[in-house]
Amino acid sequence: MRGINSFFKLFLPTVLTALSISTLSLTPASAHSEHPEPAKMVMLEPEAAYTFDHANQSYTVWNTNLVNFFGLFRIEIRNEADEVELVWWERRGWCYTAEAYAEERCMPQDRYLNYFSQRLANASSTTSVFGRTGTGTRSSILDNYPCLEKRVSSNLAASVDMVPSDC
Numbered sequence: 001m002r003g004i005n006s007f008f009k010l011f012l013p014t015v016l017t018a019l020s021i022s023t024l025s026l027t028p029a030s031a032h033s034e035h036p037e038p039a040k041m042v043m044l045e046p047e048a049a050y051t052f053d054h055a056n057q058s059y060t061v062w063n064t065n066l067v068n069f070f071g072l073f074r075i076e077i078r079n080e081a082d083e084v085e086l087v088w089w090e091r092r093g094w095c096y097t098a099e100a101y102a103e104e105r106c107m108p109q110d111r112y113l114n115y116f117s118q119r120l121a122n123a124s125s126t127t128s129v130f131g132r133t134g135t136g137t138r139s140s141i142l143d144n145y146p147c148l149e150k151r152v153s154s155n156l157a158a159s160v161d162m163v164p165s166d167c
Contacts, residue, residue, distance in 0.1 A: 050101045054117045059085065061116060063096040077116060086123045 044065035052058045058080050071094025077086040088127035090096065106112040107115070 034164045047097055049098050050112065052113050052116055054120050059116070059120065061096060063093055065093070067093070077120060086119060088119070 046062055048065045049061045049063050051058060060078050062076040062078060064074045064076060068074070068089060070089075072089035072091055073096070074095050075088055075090050075093070076084050079085050088106070088154060092106065100106055101112060102108065
């Protein structure tokens with residue numbers, strides 16, 4: 001008990017002193033004092049970054065400029081009919097702009113083409129547990145198990161016994 005009292009006798013005055021000094025010296029954050037106005041949020045429009053050909057079809061990469069809670073940008077690949085073929089979230093959204101592509105800021109242009117062609121090829125051939133947005137070949141682990149899929153997707157799955165005839 002003595003050790004605790006001596007700890008608080010030393011610790012409490014130190015914390016109170018630091019707290020009082022910090023409250024007296026509060027100043028607003030000002031990284032750029034030459035700009036007296038606060039920064040304004042600007043909503044960017046979706047941007048068609050570049051167009052490429054894959055499997056005898058033309059595709060366009062879109063940077064939607066939508067940013068999720070984790071700071072990731074939504075990138076889409078659309079076909080000639082403007083249907084979304086593939087969607088993913090990217091942390092380096094600034095690499096998916098027409099300007100970045102033209103100036104090769106993030107990678108050479110031929111590497112961009114290879115990157116998107118591989119993404120499209122992989123998207124049409126992989127099995128996805130959660131599915132994906134867009135058209136094209138879709139598959140799920142549950143495709144070969146219709147009874148299990150019905151049970152998993154049913155609102156009554158926990159309360160109703162399903163027999164094979166229900167499938």
